[in-house]
Amino acid sequence: MTSSQTLSQTADTWLIQKFGGTSVGKLPLEIVDNIVRAYLKDYRVAVVCSARSTDTKSEGTTSRLLKAAEHALKKGSSKHIDIVNTIKDDHITVSRKFIQDADILANLEASISHECDILANFLSAAQVIDEISPRTKDSIIGAGEKLSCLFMAGLLNDRGIAAQYVNLDSIIPIGYSAKHGLDQSFYDHIATEIGNKIQECGEKVPVITGYFGIVPAGLLEAIGRGYTDLCAALAAVGVNAEELQVWKEVDGIFTADPRKVPTARLISMITPDEAAELTYYGSEVIHPFTMEQVIRAHIPIRIKNVENVAGNGTVIFPDNISRKGDVTPPHPPTALERISSAFFNSQKKEPTAVTTKQNIIVLNLHSNKRFHSHGFLAEIFGILHRWELVVDLISTSEVHVSMALHYESREHDLRDAVDELKRLGSVDVIRDMTIVSLVGKKMKQMVGIAGKMFSTLAGAGVNIEMISQGASEINISCVIQEKDSLKALNVLHQHLLCNPSSADLLDNRPWLLS
Numbered sequence: 001m002t003s004s005q006t007l008s009q010t011a012d013t014w015l016i017q018k019f020g021g022t023s024v025g026k027l028p029l030e031i032v033d034n035i036v037r038a039y040l041k042d043y044r045v046a047v048v049c050s051a052r053s054t055d056t057k058s059e060g061t062t063s064r065l066l067k068a069a070e071h072a073l074k075k076g077s078s079k080h081i082d083i084v085n086t087i088k089d090d091h092i093t094v095s096r097k098f099i100q101d102a103d104i105l106a107n108l109e110a111s112i113s114h115e116c117d118i119l120a121n122f123l124s125a126a127q128v129i130d131e132i133s134p135r136t137k138d139s140i141i142g143a144g145e146k147l148s149c150l151f152m153a154g155l156l157n158d159r160g161i162a163a164q165y166v167n168l169d170s171i172i173p174i175g176y177s178a179k180h181g182l183d184q185s186f187y188d189h190i191a192t193e194i195g196n197k198i199q200e201c202g203e204k205v206p207v208i209t210g211y212f213g214i215v216p217a218g219l220l221e222a223i224g225r226g227y228t229d230l231c232a233a234l235a236a237v238g239v240n241a242e243e244l245q246v247w248k249e250v251d252g253i254f255t256a257d258p259r260k261v262p263t264a265r266l267i268s269m270i271t272p273d274e275a276a277e278l279t280y281y282g283s284e285v286i287h288p289f290t291m292e293q294v295i296r297a298h299i300p301i302r303i304k305n306v307e308n309v310a311g312n313g314t315v316i317f318p319d320n321i322s323r324k325g326d327v328t329p330p331h332p333p334t335a336l337e338r339i340s341s342a343f344f345n346s347q348k349k350e351p352t353a354v355t356t357k358q359n360i361i362v363l364n365l366h367s368n369k370r371f372h373s374h375g376f377l378a379e380i381f382g383i384l385h386r387w388e389l390v391v392d393l394i395s396t397s398e399v400h401v402s403m404a405l406h407y408e409s410r411e412h413d414l415r416d417a418v419d420e421l422k423r424l425g426s427v428d429v430i431r432d433m434t435i436v437s438l439v440g441k442k443m444k445q446m447v448g449i450a451g452k453m454f455s456t457l458a459g460a461g462v463n464i465e466m467i468s469q470g471a472s473e474i475n476i477s478c479v480i481q482e483k484d485s486l487k488a489l490n491v492l493h494q495h496l497l498c499n500p501s502s503a504d505l506l507d508n509r510p511w512l513l514s
């Protein structure tokens with residue numbers, strides 16, 4: 001933060017800070033002392049946390065809870081109780097490690113035990129009735145965010161920051177029927193409820209479960225993993241926050257995955273469409289649903305690194321609206337205007353980022369013409385819909401269709417879907433493929449960019465299995481073999497994204513509070 005922050009912001013200017021599971025697991029003291037405490041000097045801060053992960057998300061509490069739910073359905077198994085005990089031990093151990101005050105620790109241990117008892121009873125009841133519905137699964141995974149937030153609220157209090165645990169698991173009314181679906185009125189309701197809960201905390205820092213209860217059709221089905229980002233977005237809308245900060249273990253959004261492309265550069269500012277496209281096509285930095293809700297309310301999102309508090313991060317904000325609507329100036333007043341006009345009006349036309357999405361198979365279907373061509377695509381999509389398979393890319397002619405699908409552990413569904421598709425014609429299944437995508441709002445004005453992408457890949461000896469351009473003006477994608485994906489990423493980055501744009505050069509300027 002800079003000294004130019006003004007105290008007048010303290011009274012009612014909210015920042016929502018979302019912390020991912022691995023950050024809560026590995027860096028809780030940094031979160032409390034370097035981030036929350038620092039921003040509290042100038043803002044009202046509300047914290048939203050995901051379930052703890054001590055190492056990777058795939059081994060974190062949410063994944064363990066999903067495993068416990070699976071085991072509960074196995075007759076005679078008690079593995080689900082073992083998993084609950086492991087989760088409980090983890091949370092108690094970390095609490096004892098970090099919390100000094102005996103009363104705070106005793107209360108926290110009691111709350112952790114209570115949550116874990118409820119969870120164990122819930123799983124045992126599911127075992128008796130031999131059923132776990134999507135709604136039951138929602139309740140089970142919600143325990144992860146509750147335990148994480150109980151711990152973080154305890155730690156904040158222990159370190160002298162008055163904090164209040166906020167459990168969102170009952171903000172969706174019990175009778176809220178699926179007929180409403182997850183439409184805008186649903187999101188508006190949640191945002192208002194979270195806003196009310198935040199205000200009820202008075203002067204204390206709300207520590208909000210990044211889980212907002214049982215949603216119609218099931219949280220995992222309707223929103224998917226990473227739902228805490230959306231929850232934080234709704235919290236930001238609920239208090240009309242100045243900014244939604246999503247704290248991660250990466251400096252922000254880069255021109256390519258920095259683990260795979262050593263020369264990748266941090267992007268200072270990106271549009272919501274570009275950020276969503278990157279997420280859908282393999283660079284999962286933020287849940288794609290997050291953008292729509294926050295941007296509708298004209299609130300910028302900033303991705304920041306827990307281990308680099310001074311960094312500016314990446315700001316996600318549209319290039320065509322101002323903070324409070326067209327009649328009010330953009331926010332932050334001069335700085336955002338300066339950086340955004342430098343970025344968005346830059347003459348340099350180049351893609352914003354390159355990304356790859358792994359675990360792709362390509363289905364090539366050649367019609368046997370028993371169906372009229374007008375029913376051919378409808379039949380195909382009917383079959384894919386029945387097996388819940390999602391098509392990422394498609395390329396068609398009247399009787400031939402190539403589709404790229406992302407699948408993980410869905411071998412059985414895929415086999416059944418392919419068997420059904422064979423009624424329509426011959427089907428080839430090509431495995432171990434990757435989608436490589438160039439993303440950028442400026443690409444629509446770049447004549448020849450697709451040709452440059454494909455010739456660059458060809459020059460590096462990368463064979464292209466399928467091409468898709470045109471569905472989205474800001475994305476050009478093709479499918480290549482998985483073994484070539486690292487080479488493709490690096491060669492495209494080197495040839496098409498090698499020049500830092502004017503926005504990247506501005507990256508070191510502190511502009512939020514100028």
Ligand SMILES: Nc1ncnc2c1ncn2[C@@H]1O[C@H](COP(=O)(O)OP(=O)(O)O)[C@@H](O)[C@H]1O
Binds near residue numbers: 250257278282283
């Ligand atoms: N274009 C990109 N920019 C930044 N990170 C990216 C990009 N593409 C992929 N990633 C990866 O996304 C991950 C997101 O950050 P992190 O906080 O570590 O993840 P998570 O929230 O999944 O635990 C990083 O590990 C990073 O390597």
Ligand SMILES: N[C@@H](CC(=O)OP(=O)(O)O)C(=O)O
Binds near residue numbers: 050224225226228
């Ligand atoms: N704990 C949930 C929600 C979440 O958003 O996680 P994270 O913020 O760590 O990506 C999950 O694993 O999906």
